[in-house]
Amino acid sequence: MTREQIDPLELSLTGGEPFNLVEALARRGVSRREFLKFCTIMAGVLALPVEKASRIARALENTPRVPLVWLEFQDCAGCTESLLRASRPTVGELVLDVLSVDYHETIMAPAGEQAEASKAATVEKGGHIVVVEGSIPLKDGGLYCCIGGKTAKDILFETVEGAIAVIAVGNCAAFGGIPAASPNPTEAVGVADLVKDVPVVNLPGCPLNVVNLTATVVHFLTFGSLPAMDHLKRPLFAYGKRIHDNCERRPHFDAGQFVEEWGDEGHRLGWCLYKMGCKGPETYHNCPTVRWNEGTSWPVMSGHGCLGCSEPNFWDTMTPFYQRLPEVPGFGVEATIDKVGLGLTAVAAAGVAAHAIGSAVRKKAAGASQEKEE
Numbered sequence: 001m002t003r004e005q006i007d008p009l010e011l012s013l014t015g016g017e018p019f020n021l022v023e024a025l026a027r028r029g030v031s032r033r034e035f036l037k038f039c040t041i042m043a044g045v046l047a048l049p050v051e052k053a054s055r056i057a058r059a060l061e062n063t064p065r066v067p068l069v070w071l072e073f074q075d076c077a078g079c080t081e082s083l084l085r086a087s088r089p090t091v092g093e094l095v096l097d098v099l100s101v102d103y104h105e106t107i108m109a110p111a112g113e114q115a116e117a118s119k120a121a122t123v124e125k126g127g128h129i130v131v132v133e134g135s136i137p138l139k140d141g142g143l144y145c146c147i148g149g150k151t152a153k154d155i156l157f158e159t160v161e162g163a164i165a166v167i168a169v170g171n172c173a174a175f176g177g178i179p180a181a182s183p184n185p186t187e188a189v190g191v192a193d194l195v196k197d198v199p200v201v202n203l204p205g206c207p208l209n210v211v212n213l214t215a216t217v218v219h220f221l222t223f224g225s226l227p228a229m230d231h232l233k234r235p236l237f238a239y240g241k242r243i244h245d246n247c248e249r250r251p252h253f254d255a256g257q258f259v260e261e262w263g264d265e266g267h268r269l270g271w272c273l274y275k276m277g278c279k280g281p282e283t284y285h286n287c288p289t290v291r292w293n294e295g296t297s298w299p300v301m302s303g304h305g306c307l308g309c310s311e312p313n314f315w316d317t318m319t320p321f322y323q324r325l326p327e328v329p330g331f332g333v334e335a336t337i338d339k340v341g342l343g344l345t346a347v348a349a350a351g352v353a354a355h356a357i358g359s360a361v362r363k364k365a366a367g368a369s370q371e372k373e374e
Helices: 008-013 021-027 032-045 052-062 078-084 091-098 112-125 152-159 170-175 210-223 250-254 332-336 338-373
Strands: 067-072 100-104 129-133 165-169 200-203
Touching (some): 032 052, 032 210, 052 210, 067 152, 078 170, 078 210, 100 112, 112 152, 129 152, 129 170, 165 210, 170 200, 200 210
Parallel strands (some): 067 129, 129 165, 165 200
8 A cells, every 4th residue: 555545544543654744734635825824823822923934834844743642541531622622723634634643542543452552653663742631640559540451650651751742731631630629539640740751731721722732732843842831831822921911801800890790781791700700810821812612702701700720729729710819919909909990980080180170271371371462
């Protein structure tokens, strides 16, 4: 069988020889224009100047798709569900074109021994990326998450051998998530708590926005390095700014216009959800700019407050979810939220009064000047 006769799906899910992105796209009838559009989108997500899109294009044209192994441990499969609903690019474009997904229990074609053989072949070659979804339990030798007779911890260490990077997707893999919430009965931990010899990138969220995963891989292929990260190993392009600062409801916060009760007039008008428990002022994520559902919306835009799911221990520190934050870090006015509206109103009133007084003075001066001329 020649290379041209091989099904790309078979190649991508059985550890076969990977194509570069452009070749894979061409085989599926994707035009050059559509490819460049994808590169431009990636430049935007990575917060790069638009001219960097050409550099991304050159890198993807000349770089083979990186083999990827996706592991699932203590999770709800929410990040996989997010992957399946990806639209920019779609999951088909991700699996068949952008990434060489050699192993993913949920979406791969092979099963059983064939699936394990695919993973083993990829790990043996090395140079792969490991994506981990779900936390890893340590209590009682890790027996609370076993696959094929092996613990999650053992599988993780076997798979990261020879890997170039490990990407922890979702809050569970990044920080332990809900399984690690108090009292953490299985002693669940995140990937970075265990993996020390291979670079780890955290892409928290509940679930992950798959656009950030694609952008992370594209950055690595383009620049030969992982993106700049914060102290929690989160890429700055995705977690460098507070949700509060990019939220479309922020003007209402500044104006002291808050939803007081679900369904009230302020809620219908899109006012700030801070008093309803929104954790946007303490959460770092690009949800307001990348959004979900083909970029059309996100929880706060649809009328529900942020839960802070991209932050460590959010299940413990951000609850109760529908009670307001007692104090918000940042510029001083946010720490006394009840005074925001009154303060701004007073400032506005003072400004109006000053303007009125100034106008009156100018008019009086003009009148006096006219009388003197007459």
